[in-house]
Amino acid sequence: MLRFLLAALFGILIAGPANADRIKDLGAFQGIRTNQLTGYGVVVGLPGTGDDNLEYTVQSMKGVASRFGLQLPPGANPGLKNSAVVMITAELPAFAKPGQKLDITVSALGKAKSLRGGTLILSPMYGADGAIYAMAQGNLAVGGLGADGADGSKVVVNVPSSGRIPEGATVERAVDTGFASTPALTFNLARADFTTAQNVASAINARYGAGIARAVDGVSISVTAPPGSDVRAQLMSGIENLDVTSAEAPAKVIVNARTGTVVINSAVRVSPAAVTHGKLTVRIEENQRVSQPAPFSKGETALEQKSAVQVEEEKRPMFLFQPGPKLADVVNAVNAIGASPADLVAILEALKQAGALKAELIVL
Template identity: 40%
Template sequence: MVNKVLVHLLCFIFVLSFEASANTKGSVRLKDLARLASVKDSALVGYGIVTGLAGTGDSTRNSATLQSVHNMLLRFGLNVPTDQVRSRNAAAVMVTATLPAYSQSGDKLDVNVTSIGDARSLVGGTLLLTPMAMSDRDIYAMAQGPLSVGGFSYDLNGNVVQKNHPTAAHIPDGATVDRSVNTAIVNGDGKVVYKLHRPDFETASRIVDSLSRVIGAGNAKALDAARIEIRVPGNKPTELVSFLTQIERIEVVPDSHLMVVVNERTGTVVSGAEVVISPVTVAHGNLNVAISTEYQVSQPFGVGNVIIDSDFAGVRTEVVPKTSINVEEQQTVSVSLPQGSKVSDLVTALNKVHASSRDIITILQGIKRAGALHAELIIQ
């Protein structure tokens, strides 16, 4: 009796676990579908000087580099006229970085350094202290350090050996944040707004339904296809982190977008499992026309062992073209697809008739124009 009860109990647990897994199949956390609208990364940019180059820096034709070196030396009490700067061991560069949200003073940032002059290589260079600012020109970080260049370039007597791009470099942790980023999560109405990575009305509606079951009806609403507004409970103003953690764990089944992605360079076709094709017949055939031309030289005739002079009676050497045309038509192959066929079925059928990747892409475009492909066709 106990064994029977145990068996029934195990079966009941198995059914419950199976139903739970079926219900959560394809579900995605809210944090993977959307982000806080007020939280974003910022771009930083700066202008600096790289020194220590082995004669591969900017030439004297770059007035900006000469002026920059002159201004740098002035800071150290050296007044060297611009026309006296002759060193090719320096180069003018642009420095870029990304400032993440919630960055605090003292955080480290990776920076990218690119040459803007005619420097041949930045290998062995060091970036001097460079202020980095946002679009509002406020300085948020300072960059400095030795460059890491993933390439090289050497030339001698007109011969050049180069690998990758020696005029672009990287400095890991090369910038230090001087100014903290203040990010306001809750707006003046006591609400937070999440923005969907891929706007969709159906997905937004499902998110609101899931949130209403957890935090109560009326506390979440969809402003449009991309934004979800959530009211922060009044009794939890100091527990914002816990509240956001709770709602970001909510799982939602997003509405899928039917699309077929085709890479024309590699011939790769990627489609969703639900992409279907209406009944369609594809007739595929090739007509190859090859035209070749050979040029033959016609020499003037001679008498015995003596060749008639080219000035004699207008006789001269002529180049005579000989053209041949070859037409080859392959037998047309037809492929028929029944109702409910998938893109994978079409590609498999075309591969069986030895259709090339370019032919498959062309056929997919034709099926899309005919209205038989019920998905968005993206060609990369």
């Protein structure tokens, strides 16, 4: 029994390739994407924290009233402290069907101080093509709050002029992804890499037959698939769960000059180079000394300046990078001289200029 368990465990450990990733973690099929929706609406029921008498707010209120057959007089200027005009945003997921619910974000467009306690009036949400894809309405959940004092003092916590309505929009129109009728399926990698694209195509061909997939470029892999949504859904599910070995990322050194953060990936190599790094510190101290003449003399008490100038130079030995060191060698060598993040940036820039750093140096 023990021998059987050890054999089973060994089989599990070697079942997949080393450093293998699922294809679904490397990218997504073309057309299977979210779509952004936007809308314009009015929030009512605010406790005096709405817009001032802005012209577009007045027009919006008149538009809302006209839906119910109420025509306001031309010169009427309704009080707007209890209402606010807002912009509504949401993301329409792929394959969303009419009747499904969407979470929406509501943000004040004018000078409203807070949307807490407000209700969004029924508003259409449009796609990039100008068509209505959802209708939004509901009570806002606002995480921020604000309070004003009579003397002009103000306290604001988070952002009270923006809120969310969970399941506040209803889908009215579905977006055709075209995945059931296109001549071929296209899988796009999140990061362009010709080696990874070839590995993905090879994994698909090994599972479903030679010639099924081909790498079009460094991002796209074209997959020949029979028509029909059910057949393609089954094929896409199988492809997404295939294991594939990703190519090693290009050598990069990322430096954030504002925070001093330095990130070096494992592909970074350094050619043979000798490096020394030291600091020169000049310290000047100014002191005043009182000069007091001896008793019964004709001298006067006076102040004398006393300056002390010191120059200190840290002695740090030169260290040598051996041919082709890895990331751990670079880190150990730099830590051995006690370099700070700013010093490390200077050393890396010098190595890059000398041609010894075999990596792309990116400064944020």
